[in-house]
Amino acid sequence: MARKKDHIAAGGTGGGSRAVEGRDARALAHALELLADLSEIKGEVRFKVIAYRRAAEAVRGMGDEILETDSVARLKAIPGIGEAIARKILEFKETGTIGKLEELKEEIPEEVVSLLQVPGLGPRRARLVFEELGVRSLDDLQRAAEEHLLAPLPGLGPKVEAGILEGIKHLRGTAGRIFINQAYEQASGIVDAMLEKLPELRISAAGSLRRMKETIGDIDILAAYGEPHEVTKAFRSLPLVSKVIMSGETRSSVFTRDMLQVDLRVVDTSSWGAALQYFTGSKEHNVRLRELARRQGLKVNEYGVFRVEDDGRMAGADEEGVYAALGLSMPPPELREDRGEIEAAMRGELPSLIGLERIRGDFHVHTRDSDGYHDLEEMRAAAEKLGYSWLGISNHAANLRVARGLDADGLLALVERIEELNAKGDSPVTLLAGCELNIGNDGELDYDDEVLSRLHFAIASVHGGFGQSREAMTRRISRAMRNPFVNIIGHPTGRLIGSRPPYELDLDELLEVAAETGTALELNAFPDRLDLCDHHLRRAKEAGVKIAIGTDAHRAEHLRFMLYGVATARRGWLEGGDVLNLLDAEFLRSLFR
DNA sequence: GCCGTTTTCGGCCCGACTGTTTTCAGTCG
Numbered sequence: 001m002a003r004k005k006d007h008i009a010a011g012g013t014g015g016g017s018r019a020v021e022g023r024d025a026r027a028l029a030h031a032l033e034l035l036a037d038l039s040e041i042k043g044e045v046r047f048k049v050i051a052y053r054r055a056a057e058a059v060r061g062m063g064d065e066i067l068e069t070d071s072v073a074r075l076k077a078i079p080g081i082g083e084a085i086a087r088k089i090l091e092f093k094e095t096g097t098i099g100k101l102e103e104l105k106e107e108i109p110e111e112v113v114s115l116l117q118v119p120g121l122g123p124r125r126a127r128l129v130f131e132e133l134g135v136r137s138l139d140d141l142q143r144a145a146e147e148h149l150l151a152p153l154p155g156l157g158p159k160v161e162a163g164i165l166e167g168i169k170h171l172r173g174t175a176g177r178i179f180i181n182q183a184y185e186q187a188s189g190i191v192d193a194m195l196e197k198l199p200e201l202r203i204s205a206a207g208s209l210r211r212m213k214e215t216i217g218d219i220d221i222l223a224a225y226g227e228p229h230e231v232t233k234a235f236r237s238l239p240l241v242s243k244v245i246m247s248g249e250t251r252s253s254v255f256t257r258d259m260l261q262v263d264l265r266v267v268d269t270s271s272w273g274a275a276l277q278y279f280t281g282s283k284e285h286n287v288r289l290r291e292l293a294r295r296q297g298l299k300v301n302e303y304g305v306f307r308v309e310d311d312g313r314m315a316g317a318d319e320e321g322v323y324a325a326l327g328l329s330m331p332p333p334e335l336r337e338d339r340g341e342i343e344a345a346m347r348g349e350l351p352s353l354i355g356l357e358r359i360r361g362d363f364h365v366h367t368r369d370s371d372g373y374h375d376l377e378e379m380r381a382a383a384e385k386l387g388y389s390w391l392g393i394s395n396h397a398a399n400l401r402v403a404r405g406l407d408a409d410g411l412l413a414l415v416e417r418i419e420e421l422n423a424k425g426d427s428p429v430t431l432l433a434g435c436e437l438n439i440g441n442d443g444e445l446d447y448d449d450e451v452l453s454r455l456h457f458a459i460a461s462v463h464g465g466f467g468q469s470r471e472a473m474t475r476r477i478s479r480a481m482r483n484p485f486v487n488i489i490g491h492p493t494g495r496l497i498g499s500r501p502p503y504e505l506d507l508d509e510l511l512e513v514a515a516e517t518g519t520a521l522e523l524n525a526f527p528d529r530l531d532l533c534d535h536h537l538r539r540a541k542e543a544g545v546k547i548a549i550g551t552d553a554h555r556a557e558h559l560r561f562m563l564y565g566v567a568t569a570r571r572g573w574l575e576g577g578d579v580l581n582l583l584d585a586e587f588l589r590s591l592f593r
Numbered sequence: 594g595c596c597g598t599t600t601t602c603g604g605c606c607c608g609a610c611t612g613t614t615t616t617c618a619g620t621c622g
Contacts, residue, residue, distance in 0.1 A: 044594095047605060051594040082595050120611095122620050157613055207622085220622085248610055251622090263622075265609095278607090283622070290606035295598070301607055 023096050025064045028089065031098055032056035035088075037113045038104040040123040041130075054080040057284070059089075061339055061535055065508060067093055079340075111136045119167040120160065128153055142168050170259065178260065179497065180564050181527040183209050183216035190221060190238065190262065197234040201225050202269065206279035210333045212567035214530045215497060218261035222279050228266040235264045271303045273318035278302035284338035285331075292342065293326055300326070334570040339538075353570045359562055359581045361390035361429075363488060364436065364459060364524065364550020369414050370395035371403040373555045376421065376431070382556035383429045390585035392550070393418060394434040394459050394490075397446035408451045411435060415454050430585040432456040436490055441465045443479025445486070452485035457592040459522065459550070461490030462503065470504035477510060481519040487592045488548045489514070491524040491531040498528070507536060511543035520580055521545055523572075525565025526552040537572025547572075548580045 036052035058080040059066055066089065069075050075086035088098045108130065114137060115126040121141075129135040132153055133144050142165065144150055150161040187205045194203055204210070207220030225231045232252050236244050245253040245261070252264045267275040278286060279302065286300075293300045297308050304316025305325040315321035323330040328345040332353055335341040344350050365379055366372035374382070376393065383391040395414065396405040406414065415433040422430055437445045437460040445452070445460060452458060460480045468476065480486050492510065493502035514521055521540055524531045529552065532540060540547060549565040551558050569579060576582055583591070 048594050050605085054595080080595075084594055120620070124619060155613070155618065159612055160619095163611090218622095246610065251609060253621095265622095279622085281622080283606095286622095287606055294604095294606075299607085303608095 023067065023093060025059055025062065025066055027096075028066070028092050029056045029059040031092060031101055032059060032085075032088075034110065034113065035098065035101045035104065037116065037123075038101070038108050038110070041108055041112060041116075041127045042104065043123075043127065051080075051082075051085070054284075055085045057338075061538075063507060063535065063539060109136050114138055115141060117171055118164055119170065120163040121167065125156070125160075128155075138168060138171070170255070177215035177217045177498070179527040180209075180212060180214055180216060180530075180567070181561065183219055183260075184563075186256070186260065186262075187219050187221065190219070190240070193238055193240075194221075194223070194231075194234060198225060198231065201231065202272065204276060206265075206276060207263075207281060210280045211282065211336055212334050212564070212571060214527075214533065214568065218263060220279055221262065221264045222272075222275055223264060223266050224269045224272050224275075225266065231266045232264070265302075267302065269317075271316050273320070273322050274300070274304045274316040275302045277319050277322045280333050280336065282337050285336040285342070288338045288342050289326065292328075292346075296326065298326065332570060334567060335573065337571075351573050351575050354566060354574055354576055354579050354582065355570075356563060356566045358576065359388070359549070359566060360584060361388045361392065361432075361581055362551050362553065362559060362562060363392040363432075363434070363457075363548045363581070364394050364490065364522065365391055365553045365559070366395050366436075367393060369410070370406055371554060376417065378556055379553070379559075380421070380427055380429050380431060382559050384427055386559060386562070388429055390430040390432055390588070392432040392434045392457065394436040394550070397435050397437045399438040399440065399446045400463055405438075405446070406435075408447055411447070411451065412454060432585060432588065434458055436461055437480075437486070438463050439476060439480045441468070441476065443476040445480065445483060449485065452483075455485070456589055457487045458485050459488040459490040459548075460486045461522075462494055466494060466500075466503045468503070470506055473503055474506040474509050477505070478513045481510075481513050481517050486519060488520045488522050488550075490522045490550070491529050491552075492521050493531050493533075493536070495531055495533075496528050497530065502531075507539065508543075511540055511545050514540075514545045515543050519545075520548040523547050523549045523565050523569055524552050525549055525561045525563075525568070526558070527561060527564055530564065530568050532572070534568055534571035537569060537574055541572065541574055541578050546580055547574060547578055 032052050033056045036049050039052065040049045058078055072086040075081050075089055076083060092098050112126055112130050115121055129141060133149055135141050135144050145161050145165040150156050150164060151158045187209055191203050194201055202224040204222050206222045208216050209219055223231050228250060232247060235252055236247060240256045241254045242257045243255045245255060250266050254262050256262060265275065265279055290300050299306045299308050305314040305322055306312065315325035320330045329348060329350055331341040331345050331350055367379055368375045380391060396403040398405050398407050418431045418433040433455055434457045435455055437458055439460050439462045477489060481489060493505060495502035521532055523537060537547060549569060551561040551565060553559050
């Protein structure tokens with residue numbers, strides 16, 4: 001599950017380390033988060049801290065819409081936001097900051113929050129080292145530890161000091177969070193290696209990986225076996241383990257050689273379901289669930305569901321039973337973020353999410369004809385192996401020279417080849433002749449209408465001019481959407497997870513224009529994009545906008561990224577009717593016409 | 594600071610592990 005504070009802003013609707021200025025929802029969420037951190041370090045009652053964090057998450061989920069909300073009463077209607085925070089939000093809207101936050105910053109420098117990243121150092125110790133030693137930054141902390149100034153402090157000692165020093169070094173040696181596909185592959189490798197040693201082992205990935213978050217901080221693995229210490233022993237001796245962080249009866253944590261943390265828990269088979277539920281998280285989801293249990297006179301922990309009065313066990317062997325004991329249907333792991341899934345489960349209204357098995361094709365595929373590696377036939381053969389019935393070929397267009405974009409003649413020749421291949425009828429996969437057009441600085445496209453009319457469909461994406469103002473960018477993409485030949489907007493926010501923030505954009509207006517023009521928005525499934533992200537997808541669904549999943553494959557192997565696209569779609573609560581990839585080629589062609 | 598199938602006040606999730614401690618605090622997930 002969630003671990004220490006992340007030091008890169010890779011998750012959520014963010015995506016980079018853009019300085020938080022301005023008065024958008026991201027800045028507000030950041031301010032509330034900072035308020036939570038500083039309050040925690042100050043030693044405020046923990047419920048306040050929790051309240052600020054919940055409010056930050058609620059703001060993230062709503063997006064900029066929240067800043068259009070003008071009254072305390074309407075803000076209070078949002079779960080997690082009450083009187084006091086509503087006023088703070090209005091204050092932020094007015095002044096660009098929150099008075100209470102500014103006061104706290106006077107007391108405890110904002111920098112001190114960075115100390116919370118260090119494993120083994122939480123809010124209490126952060127405050128202690130700041131107040132006693134004046135430590136404000138990681139550098140300060142490292143110096144203090146090296147000079148053995150930490151050990152004499154009350155409650156600390158030589159081991160804590162050494163642990164903190166090691167924590168700092170680890171922090172500097174790791175890239176932080178990794179992409180979902182890297183974590184997925186690593187975890188599969190570990191599971192396979194464990195099964196090789198202990199074939200009877202019951203084992204599953206849990207945590208944020210099972211919830212398929214876009215980035216993963218550490219890998220959580222759950223196992224059940226008759227002899228727990230044998231499992232732990234086998235785990236610690238895996239070749240990829242470089243260091244054992246800790247190892248107890250039921251829990252072990254290690255670092256892999258590439259400095260990724262892997263946590264293993266071993267439970268009894270009778271507690272498998274409860275442990276899997278608990279260990280999958282998220283933390284926020286679990287807290288909500290336990291609150292709910294509490295109100296029913298029940299208690300949930302990793303061993304099962306129990307009656308408080310007599311400790312009688314109601315469930316625990318399987319995960320569905322845990323939820324059933326609380327009167328809930330089971331939310332799929334991807335929904336467990338406390339974003340309304342528990343309330344939906346109470347009402348029996350959980351969405352019927354799409355699954356990989358229902359995907360019939362991929363909209364966004366490059367071939368050797370522009371900057372891809374494999375040719376048309378090779379990509380089609382790979383699609384055939386995945387059981388697809390169609391494949392959208394979307395090579396780069398004329399104006400993207402660096403990606404060997406096709407000129408008009410090249411594009412038309414490719415359309416002809418595609419039609420010839422289709423006419424042969426020797427593959428179950430129909431190729432759809434598309435293109436990934438560039439949206440120019442004023443919304444203009446690469447080809448004239450006559451060329452565009454020859455395509456089966458077209459994606460249009462922003463590939464440059466990222467620095468435009470919010471208004472200009474919104475106008476530019478809206479104009480592209482109003483072109484009748486444009487069916488899909490590619491990677492709509494342009495973010496690259498961990499390296500490039502999304503460009504400035506009024507997503508709500510974009511969704512409006514998309515709904516009005518019937519333009520779909522892409523869910524680009526390439527693991528460093530996942531764009532739109534889960535929050536945005538949910539808003540798109542609410543706006544009635546259709547989603548087209550494309551892997552942006554540049555090699556045949558990349559078609560498998562559809563897995564992460566579908567996972568992100570599920571995290572965005574998307575159902576069958578929301579996603580164009582479930583339709584057949586014939587229907588799509590008539591839709592796009 | 595939030596919130597209501599027990600409540601408009603008085604609750605607010607739960608357990609494992611470690612280190613510094615003579616019984617517990619801090620951290621983590």
